[in-house]
Amino acid sequence: MSTPFIRNHQYNIIKKQAEFLQNTLRTVADRSVLETVRYRAAASIIEAFPYLTGDQQQMLEQISTFETTYDFQKYLSTLEAYLEPYPPITxxxxxxxxxxxxxxxxxxxxxxxxxxxxxxxxxxxxxxxxxxxxxxxxxxxxxxxxxxxxxxxxxxxxxxxxxxxxxxxxxxxxxxxxxxxxxxxxxxxxxxxxxxxxxxxxxxxxxxxxxxxxx
Incomplete structure (x- = not known):
């Protein structure tokens, strides 16, 4: 069973980095620039978490390997299973x-x-x-x-x-x-x-x- 570890504001950071990286892939051809942006996107996401297990960090850093819109959509969809919801309230x-x-x-x-x-x-x-x-x-x-x-x-x-x-x-x-x-x-x-x-x-x-x- 998936253990939730991503809070809503952290998920928003991931979405923002995914969108930025996709836009860069569509508009930039320079491979060195793309690699820098890939690294920065992954680093920005990791920095948003005070603590991560090795598996969690590896999962999040996958964003630096994606090429297509489908890849990013699947990535975000997969992470939804790890969202830590707002605490139950009555x-x-x-x-x-x-x-x-x-x-x-x-x-x-x-x-x-x-x-x-x-x-x-x-x-x-x-x-x-x-x-x-x-x-x-x-x-x-x-x-x-x-x-x-x-x-x-x-x-x-x-x-x-x-x-x-x-x-x-x-x-x-x-x-x-x-x-x-x-x-x-x-x-x-x-x-x-x-x-x-x-x-x-x-x-x-x-x-x-x-x-x-x-x-």
């Missing part, structure tokens, strides 16, 4: 993360393919609120805030792709201030999270934002 667990929201509207969890999630999120249109649930070190972290469409394109904080953005504002309550004093932290993020999850290649900015909010 409706009750989500509700406990947002205790003040007695009428919390949660998406149908059965309709979500958790293999391709780095973070779970949804928008409550009625309240213009964005909810994010992120797994970290065996537990779930939940944050919520107001979401305001900008109708403009820019770079998302989480996935760094150029896309239509929304401004996500999270209210905070600094521990050093009085209970009645609030401040807010805001960032531009993707208007819809599905595409963001499909493109995110680094969890650093997402985690930094979450923990800044929770301070």
């Amino acid at each position: 409706l009750k667990q989500i509700q406990k993360l947002f205790p003040k929201n007695k009428k919390l509207k949660v998406p149908d969890l059965r309709s979500i393919d958790f293999r391709y999630l780095t973070y779970l999120s949804w928008v409550d249109i009625a309240t213009n609120k964005l909810f994010i649930v992120y797994p970290f070190e065996g537990q779930f972290i939940g944050i919520e805030g107001r979401i305001t469409p900008t109708h403009k394109k820019g770079y998302c904080l989480f996935c760094n792709r150029h896309q239509e953005l929304a401004f996500f504002t999270v209210r905070t309550n600094p521990s050093s201030a009085s209970p009645d004093h609030f401040s807010a932290i805001g960032q531009y993020v993707c208007k819809e999270s599905r595409g963001c999850n499909q493109c995110i290649t680094d969890t650093g900015a997402l985690e930094k934002f979450i923990f800044t909010v929770l301070k």
